Amino acid sequence: xxxxLQAKNVxxxxxxxxxxxxxxxxxxxxxxxxxFVGVMGPSGAGKSTLLNIFSTIDxxxxxxxxxxxxxxxxxxxxQLSDFRRDKLGFIFxxxxxxxxxxxxxxxxxxxxxxxxxxxxxxxxxxxxxDTFGIREILDKYPYHISGGQKQRAAASRAIVTNPxxxxxxxxxGALDSxxxxxxxxxxxxxxxxxxxxxxxxxxxxxxxxxxxRIVFIKDGQLYKELHKEGQTRKVFFQEVLxxxxxxxGGHNDTI
Amino acid sequence: xTLFSIAKKNMKMNFRHYFLYFASMIFSIVIYxxxxxxxxxxTIQATSDGSTKISSAFSGAAVVLIIFxxxxxxxxxxxxxxxxxxxxxxxxxxxxxxxxxxxxxxxENLIMGLLALIIGIAIGSVLSKLFVALLMKLMGYExxxxxxxxxxxxxxxxxxxxxxxxxxxxxxxxxxxxFKLIELFQAEKxxxxxxxxxxxxxxxxxxxxxSGYWIALQNLMDSKVWRTLGLMVTPMxxxxxxxxGTYFLFSTLTVYLLKLSRKNKKSYWKGxxxxxxxxxxYRMKGNARTLTVIAVLSxxxxxAVCTAYSMYYNNRTNAEKFNPNSFMxxxxxxxxxxxxxxxxxxxxxxxxxxxxxxxxxxxxxxITGFKNEFYGNELMYTVISNHDFNKLAKEQKHNENxxxxxxxxxxxxxxxxxxxxxxxVGSAISFKTNKKVQHITVTDFxxxxxxxxxxxxxxxxxxxxxxxxxxxxxxxxxIEAYKITDDDDAKQLSKDIQAIxxxxxxxxSFYANYATGLESSGLxxxxxxxxxxVFLAATGSIIYFKQLTEAGADKDRYEILHKIGVKKKExxxxxxxxxxxxxxxxxxxxxxxxxxxxxxxxxxxxxxxxVPVVIxxxxxxxxxxxxxxxxxxxxxxxxxxxx
Numbered sequence: 001x002x003x004x005l006q007a008k009n010v011x012x013x014x015x016x017x018x019x020x021x022x023x024x025x026x027x028x029x030x031x032x033x034x035x036f037v038g039v040m041g042p043s044g045a046g047k048s049t050l051l052n053i054f055s056t057i058d059x060x061x062x063x064x065x066x067x068x069x070x071x072x073x074x075x076x077x078x079q080l081s082d083f084r085r086d087k088l089g090f091i092f093x094x095x096x097x098x099x100x101x102x103x104x105x106x107x108x109x110x111x112x113x114x115x116x117x118x119x120x121x122x123x124x125x126x127x128x129x130d131t132f133g134i135r136e137i138l139d140k141y142p143y144h145i146s147g148g149q150k151q152r153a154a155a156s157r158a159i160v161t162n163p164x165x166x167x168x169x170x171x172x173g174a175l176d177s178x179x180x181x182x183x184x185x186x187x188x189x190x191x192x193x194x195x196x197x198x199x200x201x202x203x204x205x206x207x208x209x210x211x212x213r214i215v216f217i218k219d220g221q222l223y224k225e226l227h228k229e230g231q232t233r234k235v236f237f238q239e240v241l242x243x244x245x246x247x248x249g250g251h252n253d254t255i
Numbered sequence: 256x257t258l259f260s261i262a263k264k265n266m267k268m269n270f271r272h273y274f275l276y277f278a279s280m281i282f283s284i285v286i287y288x289x290x291x292x293x294x295x296x297x298t299i300q301a302t303s304d305g306s307t308k309i310s311s312a313f314s315g316a317a318v319v320l321i322i323f324x325x326x327x328x329x330x331x332x333x334x335x336x337x338x339x340x341x342x343x344x345x346x347x348x349x350x351x352x353x354x355x356x357x358x359x360x361x362x363e364n365l366i367m368g369l370l371a372l373i374i375g376i377a378i379g380s381v382l383s384k385l386f387v388a389l390l391m392k393l394m395g396y397e398x399x400x401x402x403x404x405x406x407x408x409x410x411x412x413x414x415x416x417x418x419x420x421x422x423x424x425x426x427x428x429x430x431x432x433x434f435k436l437i438e439l440f441q442a443e444k445x446x447x448x449x450x451x452x453x454x455x456x457x458x459x460x461x462x463x464x465x466s467g468y469w470i471a472l473q474n475l476m477d478s479k480v481w482r483t484l485g486l487m488v489t490p491m492x493x494x495x496x497x498x499x500g501t502y503f504l505f506s507t508l509t510v511y512l513l514k515l516s517r518k519n520k521k522s523y524w525k526g527x528x529x530x531x532x533x534x535x536x537y538r539m540k541g542n543a544r545t546l547t548v549i550a551v552l553s554x555x556x557x558x559a560v561c562t563a564y565s566m567y568y569n570n571r572t573n574a575e576k577f578n579p580n581s582f583m584x585x586x587x588x589x590x591x592x593x594x595x596x597x598x599x600x601x602x603x604x605x606x607x608x609x610x611x612x613x614x615x616x617x618x619x620x621x622i623t624g625f626k627n628e629f630y631g632n633e634l635m636y637t638v639i640s641n642h643d644f645n646k647l648a649k650e651q652k653h654n655e656n657x658x659x660x661x662x663x664x665x666x667x668x669x670x671x672x673x674x675x676x677x678x679x680v681g682s683a684i685s686f687k688t689n690k691k692v693q694h695i696t697v698t699d700f701x702x703x704x705x706x707x708x709x710x711x712x713x714x715x716x717x718x719x720x721x722x723x724x725x726x727x728x729x730x731x732x733x734i735e736a737y738k739i740t741d742d743d744d745a746k747q748l749s750k751d752i753q754a755i756x757x758x759x760x761x762x763x764s765f766y767a768n769y770a771t772g773l774e775s776s777g778l779x780x781x782x783x784x785x786x787x788x789v790f791l792a793a794t795g796s797i798i799y800f801k802q803l804t805e806a807g808a809d810k811d812r813y814e815i816l817h818k819i820g821v822k823k824k825e826x827x828x829x830x831x832x833x834x835x836x837x838x839x840x841x842x843x844x845x846x847x848x849x850x851x852x853x854x855x856x857x858x859x860x861x862x863x864x865x866v867p868v869v870i871x872x873x874x875x876x877x878x879x880x881x882x883x884x885x886x887x888x889x890x891x892x893x894x895x896x897x898x
Contacts, residue, residue: 057818078822085820096815098530100537105529110819112524121524157819 003066004165004197005031005054010063012049012220023049025220027063031165034195036188038202038211040240042247046220047201048169054199055088055167056080068164085113089158093170095150097142097157103149104129104138107156114161128156132186148179155183159196168200172207184210205244209237218247262362276335277367279796283324284375284416285382286789290320292383292408293390316782320789325419327793332423334800336360338807353432360427368420376412380404386785393567394777395770452511460508463500467493471855501550501844506543509840510536527821527829534812534833538805545801546841549794553845556790557875558852563776563783565867570772571743576669577708578765579651581742582752584710585760586612586733595735595752602748605739609650613643614731615711616722621692624684625677636686637711637734640722647705650738655701659718664695667704667714688728695721709763710734743769791875794841795882802834802886806893813894823895830894831887838883846872 012024023046031037039047052058054065056072065072068087075083090096097106104125111121129135132152137145142153151171158166168187172180188210190196200211208214210233216223224243228236294313346356383404470480471493481489513536517523523532582599586592592612599607616638623632639647641659648655657665666679679700686693695717704714711734717725739745742765749766756762813826849872857864 055818078824081817081820081822083820084818088820090819092818096818098533098812098815100533100812101529105533108524109529112529113526113819113821113825115525118520118524121520 002033003030004033004035004068005029005199006064006066007054008064010050010053010060010065012046012053012058013061023220024053024060027217027220027222029215029222031197031199033197034191036191036198036200036210036212038200038208038214039217040202040205040208040214040244041217041223043203045217047203047217049220050217051167051169051199051201054165055090056084085110086161087164089161089163089166091151091155091158091166091168091171093173095142095147095154095174097150097154099142102139102141103134103145103153106142106153107138107160110157110161124160125156128160131190132156146179147175148182151175151179151183152186155186159190159194164197166196166198168198168202170202170204171200172202172204177206180204180207205237205240208240209233214240214243216243216247223247259362262359262366265359265363273335273367276331277371279331280328280368280371281375281378282792283328284371284412285379286785287317287320287324287415288376288379288408288412289383289386290317290785291411292379292405293386295405295407295411296383296387312778312782316786319786321415323789323793325422327796328419328423329426330797331800332364332426334804336427337804357428357432361424364424364427365420368416368424372413372416372420375416376409379412383408390777390781393773393781395773452507452514454511456503457508457511460500460503463496464504465500467496467500468851470496471851472858474858497848498547498551501848502543502547504844505546505550505840506540510539513539527825530812530816530821531829531832534809534829535836542801542837545797546837546844549797550841550844550848552790552794553841553875554848554852556787556794557845557849557872558856560780560783560787560875561849561853561864561868561871562856563779564871565864566776567773567780568867569864570776571769574765574769574772576703578763578768579703579705580707580736580763581739581745581765582735582737582749582762583707583764584735584756584762586735587757587760591755591757591760592733592735594755598751598755599737599739599748602739605741605745605748608738608740609736610738611643611647611650611736613639613647613734613736614726615639615734616725616729616731618686618688618725618729620715621685621687622677624682625679626682627677629675630677634713637706637714638686638722638725639705639714639716641716641719644705644716647736651705653703653705657716659698659716660720661718662693662695662721663698663718665716666697666700667706667716668700668702669704669708671700671702686725688725690728693721693725706734706736707763707765709768710761742766746770787875791878795879798837798841799882799886799889802837802890803893806890810894817895826895827887827891830890834883834887834890838879838886842876842879846876 007027007029010024010027010029011022014021014023027050039050041047049058053060054067056075060073063073067083070083070087072080072083097103098109101109107128108121108125111124116124125138126135129138132155134149134152134156137149137153142150145153151174155168155171158168171187172183175183184207187198187200191198191212200207202208212228214226216225226236226239226243231239290313294317343356343360346359347353470478470489473480484492513532517532517536523529582595584595596610599605599610618636618638620634620636621632622630622634641657644665645656659665664684668676668679670676679697681697683694683696686695697715704711706714739748745764745766749764752764753762753767816826817823850868853864853868
């Protein structure tokens, strides 16, 4: 199976000499096509830093990162923008929908930016809206819809370009459990049916239990890895909780 | 730590934020101080001989300035305090008493006001010297060097700005009482409703502006609208329709058009257009009022400055039109005429181009044949023969050669105005001599005269044979006419001649006319330019402030865009486009309004204003362009500098 993301010895140091803080140390990670990987760890462990580096929003201090065969470390600002637009999809905790645009316009935004023809834009948006069940709110503005709907709209925007890698940063963080479950189920289905590759940062064991593999980070280093491999979600969930307990300092959000 | 020292520290740390407010205050003070010191300046007062015209013009303009400066400071102050809402909220949350926070804000404003006052007066003292020199030059006076800083001006400025600062400081004090704590912390209200646009109101905006323009461009004399509404009400109607129309234009028509453009998915869903258009739509309604104010202000400023400038610009043309001869007077005494001739010939700085002694007849005419109510029934005419007219016309470079016969005559009317002056051609008038009545027929008229207006108010050319016949009945008057080189610089010569020519000789000199015009129009252009500059700076700054406020609110949106892969270049382009829209709209409306107003004015005054107006508008537009680039740059910096 094709390797989508390959990170070797990634390090991130904040601050200048003398006052430096190492946020990530020697991270080596590989994500294959069609994987659904969760990243967990206590607050301050470096989850978000890692995600930001993979999203090319932040740069690593050292190390090698290849996404979809392209080395993102050596890319220039402009190239990175194009790369983000074409290869990556983002889902954020606070949705990051533009409130000046309707849901439909928000979803089609990445397509419009890549100058996709109008006809194709329309069919793709309709299709994705059906996948996430938000067809009837397409012409509403973000402030008229619920948090769950917003997050599904944001997820639609993230995958409308068929990105190589979808990066999700605490996507359920601001949702109630029902909306969260429905979103996670949608992501899971997307991963199963479309073979979409997803990397999700979360501190919520329940959300993580939807993943196929979970990577734990502690103090900026890889700590442990869990694989679902045929276990039921419930058993996997228990396993995650055990690891979190051993990590200490982690949250124990129950269902 | 006292409140005063916290206030001082605040200002040191937040200098960047304070700077804008501070700069606009200094600017206002510099302008005002310069203006007032001109008013009190001894050089100007002495040169203009305490002319009431100048001092009252200065006082009037000073009042306009005060009002404007007060509004401007109030606006930038409120912009500045809004920026600090959160800070104030934090103090309140930490348990600082409202009264104490209020006092702190009061001190801050006070310190800033006093600092601005000192710096402003210092800069103003330097600048006012420059402006005195400029004003003198414009008014055609020789610059006198001894300019001193006037104490009266300093006192005046200090009083006015202390008052304004005090009011602004109280406003800062009141800020804390006006808002509730929760409001101080609330983020920018999300989900403002998108501007709605009804087709009817969009249409109404066009109708309103159109009808305003239409009325303005009507001929004053034969328009039914002007006649029914009256000369006082009609301009008000024009003003109201155009201002209202402009408001609807910005609040509705633009929104309507933007919405239409959104329907065209091919262009709307292309690249970053989708962002620009939706942003504008979202913002337009909130901006409509500001844009209207700016458009109206721009139109007023432009019209005033253009009018002043065209008067200055046309001064020479008008002086030449009404004084085709450098000097002209009636030969009342042969001795005087000879003396004048010797003075002119002796003058080192000027050469005589021509000197003519023209025989004329002063005759009363019955002009009922003109059928014109403005002119009445009788008029004194200076009559000149065909031969002499041709001679003078040739010397004055008019391409004209009349061949009048019998009772034919040609009227010379330098002040001719369509629809006010009589319809000359074909009308019959008559001269009364001692013995009989001489009927003549006007076959043509010229829009110039070969005589200076002051010496010979109304002139008419008749055939040589008729002139000879009338000459035998009335004693002719000789008119002395000189044309010299450099007659715009003939101050001394003009004075010398004036000294010896008696009053009844009706001496007219090109120089005297030119200099008076220069003096008053120079003053006008100076005032107009000065006030125009202030208005320009203020309107530009208002847009600038407003856009920067919005930049703060838009920051998050652009951050999202950057995250999902929009290049910085594209973001910059989109910002430039949006801001261009905001800048061009009021400028375009202002220029169009001004153009219509000036067209109406030039119809009324029968002068051609194109060149001076184009120059004025050009300068105004260039200043706007500078503001535009400044705004785009600052906006971009705010939006992009997130990390």
